[in-house]
Amino acid sequence: MLKEQGMTVREAMGLDPLKTSRVIAGSGGIDRVIARLNIMADYEGIDWASEGELLITTSLALRAKPNLSKDLIEKLHSKNLAALALKTGGSNMPISQDLISSADRYDFPLIELDPNVPFAYITDNLSSHIFNRQTALIMRMENIHNNLMNVVLTGGGLQDIAKMLYETIGNPIVIWDNIFGGYVGEDGSPESSLLKSNLFSIVHNEDKIKNLSQDSIKSLTESTDNINGRIVKRVLFPIMVSENIYGYVFLWEMLKPIGTIDYRTLETASAVIALEIIKRMSIYQIESRYKMEFLENLLSRDTTMQNLAFERGSFFDWSEKDGYTVMIVSIEGKEQIPTHKEMTPREIFAQYKNSIIHDIDEIIKKENEKAIIGEKSDSIIILVRCNETRNTEEMKKTARRIGDKVIKAVDLKYQKTKVSIGIGRHCTNVRLLWKSYQEARKAMLLGNSYEKKALHFDDIGVYKILSQDNIKNELVTFYENTISPLCEYDKARNTEFIATLKAYFEHSGNIRKMAESLYTHYNTVLYRLERIKEISNIDLKSPESRLNAEIGIKIMKIIEGNGNRF
Numbered sequence: 001m002l003k004e005q006g007m008t009v010r011e012a013m014g015l016d017p018l019k020t021s022r023v024i025a026g027s028g029g030i031d032r033v034i035a036r037l038n039i040m041a042d043y044e045g046i047d048w049a050s051e052g053e054l055l056i057t058t059s060l061a062l063r064a065k066p067n068l069s070k071d072l073i074e075k076l077h078s079k080n081l082a083a084l085a086l087k088t089g090g091s092n093m094p095i096s097q098d099l100i101s102s103a104d105r106y107d108f109p110l111i112e113l114d115p116n117v118p119f120a121y122i123t124d125n126l127s128s129h130i131f132n133r134q135t136a137l138i139m140r141m142e143n144i145h146n147n148l149m150n151v152v153l154t155g156g157g158l159q160d161i162a163k164m165l166y167e168t169i170g171n172p173i174v175i176w177d178n179i180f181g182g183y184v185g186e187d188g189s190p191e192s193s194l195l196k197s198n199l200f201s202i203v204h205n206e207d208k209i210k211n212l213s214q215d216s217i218k219s220l221t222e223s224t225d226n227i228n229g230r231i232v233k234r235v236l237f238p239i240m241v242s243e244n245i246y247g248y249v250f251l252w253e254m255l256k257p258i259g260t261i262d263y264r265t266l267e268t269a270s271a272v273i274a275l276e277i278i279k280r281m282s283i284y285q286i287e288s289r290y291k292m293e294f295l296e297n298l299l300s301r302d303t304t305m306q307n308l309a310f311e312r313g314s315f316f317d318w319s320e321k322d323g324y325t326v327m328i329v330s331i332e333g334k335e336q337i338p339t340h341k342e343m344t345p346r347e348i349f350a351q352y353k354n355s356i357i358h359d360i361d362e363i364i365k366k367e368n369e370k371a372i373i374g375e376k377s378d379s380i381i382i383l384v385r386c387n388e389t390r391n392t393e394e395m396k397k398t399a400r401r402i403g404d405k406v407i408k409a410v411d412l413k414y415q416k417t418k419v420s421i422g423i424g425r426h427c428t429n430v431r432l433l434w435k436s437y438q439e440a441r442k443a444m445l446l447g448n449s450y451e452k453k454a455l456h457f458d459d460i461g462v463y464k465i466l467s468q469d470n471i472k473n474e475l476v477t478f479y480e481n482t483i484s485p486l487c488e489y490d491k492a493r494n495t496e497f498i499a500t501l502k503a504y505f506e507h508s509g510n511i512r513k514m515a516e517s518l519y520t521h522y523n524t525v526l527y528r529l530e531r532i533k534e535i536s537n538i539d540l541k542s543p544e545s546r547l548n549a550e551i552g553i554k555i556m557k558i559i560e561g562n563g564n565r566f
Helices: 010-014 043-048 059-063 071-076 097-105 118-152 156-169 190-210 260-298 303-316 345-366 392-413 430-445 469-484 484-493 496-504 513-520 522-536 543-565
Strands: 022-025 038-039 053-058 083-087 108-112 173-177 185-186 219-229 230-241 245-253 322-334 372-375 381-387 418-423
Touching: 038 118, 038 219, 043 071, 043 185, 053 118, 071 083, 071 097, 071 156, 083 392, 097 381, 118 156, 118 260, 156 173, 156 185, 173 190, 185 190, 190 219, 190 372, 190 469, 230 260, 245 260, 260 303, 260 372, 260 381, 260 392, 260 496, 322 430, 345 372, 345 381, 345 392, 381 392, 381 430, 392 418, 418 430, 418 513, 469 484, 484 522, 496 513, 496 522, 496 543
Parallel strands: 038 053, 053 083, 083 108
Antiparallel strands: 022 108, 173 185, 173 245, 219 230, 230 245, 322 381, 322 418, 372 381
């Protein structure tokens, strides 16, 4: 029971109507909260008693059923009442010792009322105090709600809400955004030093341990954290609408005790934060749709569609005069993304993608670069913008640096989700941006072979030739005549001849190094090489056959990267 909704028994005993009364038992519960009053005329009234009540009656009402009155305190305690106040009939009707013992056992305040004080005086006075407190609580909570709503209505975001909550509650706070990813907070210290040195790390680790974005903790939880050698209480409050988790609020009891009014504030703030996130979602969905259309037109070969993009370019801070580098981010391992009983796989994937887009945006801002970030099918498109003073080589380095940081950020944030990033050559003629896009796509499709590294089109070597669209049929035929028999054999018999052939080229035919990389015996490698020759007619001693096999392996990578699109 919230103290702000009423008064404690201790406080009530200090008011005029009860000053001449006394607590004769159960003084250990004197800080129980009285939220309302109830006068009981007879024992049957106990069935209608409720939590937080001060139950007022007479010893005469209990005397009618002495056996039942033995269990009275236990029943009142189980219903979470605040106290029992009895007016006795003098020495002829004293309060029973069983009642006193039971009150002490349950720390349930038993009050002996002054027989000269009328019930009406007690109820009128105490009810007035409780009403005034409850009115003050309602007004305070309404004021907090209005302040929070004012932040949102005046264009404030989650950071502004976090600041307002810190000023209201007086303790460090972090808001975790489950939809777009990331977190903001306020700790009152210069340059948010506490957040940056401790609290953001705690939130990040909590997500990795409990997978906040998927496990959906739907009720308030309390725990402790070690902050600079001090054990601090932490409250985790879900931001939830219709059973959907939008995020969490973290609150640490560092500067002052967390009171019941603070919990009410978090409850109010949760609804306002959810409203802000829903607003952002609506805006994002509209922007994404228009941005997707813009990118589709801009990256098209059709000049009519390009002209449509040019007309709308100003809405996205785009200029025909600047040069652009196209980057494509493909989210790999979608089947490894944890499922959620209340979300479809498509919704979960969209949530992951939103979070990654947020990370990309933060990285680009920290790099002091300008870019347009949008979606095209299931991929994320980045147009890194530069003016004419920067050369092509500089932009290549910039794009690689951004790409590598994105890969690292996703790797840290999601254990099972990886991204493959391809980078096209810098383009100063916006009419030819489609070429940079195609180059980035080809590099991206080969990116899985380059772990934790963004792949530029200039880095793919001979694949520039092998990935030409006009030779697809020839590549498929070449693959079928060289490597395909080994692939089919491996699939049918669970063997490792393709892996052995890859190791052969990676280690320039060094059998010892091949055995080490394959974790197998030297003689086993020799046996596999003989079997490769028997199955596919690939003779690695012949320069021509060896070259064909190596080209076949590279074509296989292209086919695997393209999947059914090849």
